[in-house]
Amino acid sequence: MVSFMACEDLGADGIELDVHLSKDGEIVVIHDETINRTTNGKGFVKDYTLAELKQFDASYRFKRQFKGCTIPTLKEVFEWAKGNNFSINVELKNDKIEYHGLEERVINLIRSYEFEKRIVLSSFNHKSMLKFHLMAPDIETAVLFNRRSKEPWKIAEDYKAKAIHPNYRIITDEQIEETIEHHIAVRPYTINEPAVMKRLFEVNCTAIITDYPELAFQVRSQLLSK
Template identity: 30%
Template sequence: MGKGANKSGGLGRIRRGIPHLPHLVALHKKRLSAPMVRGTLTSMPVRFFAHRGLSAQAPENTMASFRAARAAGYEWIETDISITADGELVLFHDDTLDRTTNGSGPLATRTLAELTQLDAGSWFAPEFTGEPIPRLRDLLDFAQEAGMGLNLELKVNPRGLSGNANTVAAAKVLAEIAPYDSSHLLISSFDHDLLRYVHRLAPHLQLGALVEGPWWQSNWRELLESLGGAALHPSNTGLDGAAIAHVREEGFEVNVWTVNDQRRMQELIFWGASGIFSDTALVPYYPHQPIALER
């Protein structure tokens, strides 16, 4: 997923103490017929997802970043699944190798053997030189041993490659995760047709529909219902309390990406967000610093 901006959107000031949100209550009454979803940081269960691992402290989507996430207290890791030219599943975000390795060109044209020769760490810092691109099974084994959950994002295949490559990759993912505890797995994608395909093959899996832009103007409820009650994964950019409350009141989870600011994280949770994706070590700030929002 992309890296959303961390804008608080006309919040007013943040302080500890008793909740006092007259401006937000008025906004909810104006936009929603149902009452606002209320909660506190200490009473609402929230999932924290380390976005591509703890990618602010280690190279993204590497075992180093996943280990850092565990050390920082995360219980969930988010990562991106791509497929190699010879059909192997690896963890990589971009279509091309240029940004985060010493290679270049499309990942999908390289074999696993070729990719294992690349350095996916030195671009971040010299101490990570030689860090390899991991396979999906490497992370599955790590997460199982660590007792962590995984959000596996299915990447949309770059243009110019086989049109059914996405469904082929999805079927391979389902086969590879089959031996693992499905309660600790969540599959997400911006490709909602691909998620419907996954839901048909594995209706027991948790799904997350990634959205950005003015998603609230679309039929998001129908989308989530078509995915068996999937969670909504909206961008942090422009997201407000009314939008979160509307989705939560319909019974769906809202897991927000990407939040790297402590105050914004606390605001989103107060509004009812059920999950937060972050590049940074936000977990220590929850739930020990409950806040209230005031104009």
């Protein structure tokens, strides 16, 4: 939550986050399938209840700056988001672990907050995105991928998605432009180098996903001032 709040302070357009299901079926926001790397605990997210997950410190690597940051739920993020106009890219981490009922729970939560127009759902599990589309065609979906494709827009079309979120290394400027011409949004990940940011801004990429929004603002401002 500290990071999300910092993005709001910086004036970012939105945030990207990853969700898993806890042992008791709560939607929790954490990147990895395990808590090993980003908390002071060990084990799979799916093997802990929400109450148990809340006992771990998600800021232990940043003790000088922060204390006692816990793993948030998606509901907590949505509660905070009621106070802003952020776009929220919710990535489902269900490509390695099958979380039964994750799609339905996410849709129900989005509907309860009336965030349908603010959410982009994405996953490397393309069948999950097709399932989302069939259940909630009014909520935008995007397919994540990191393998080259001659016609990347077709990946989105095959799974009824409105966007692609490719690894920036495997898509060319021409492919980005062609995909947008096919009315498919393009939001590459994870763009942290100024030169790559500049390249993508110059081809009018729909958006970029970055760890450094303040750097992206600087690059974009320099281009706009020319």
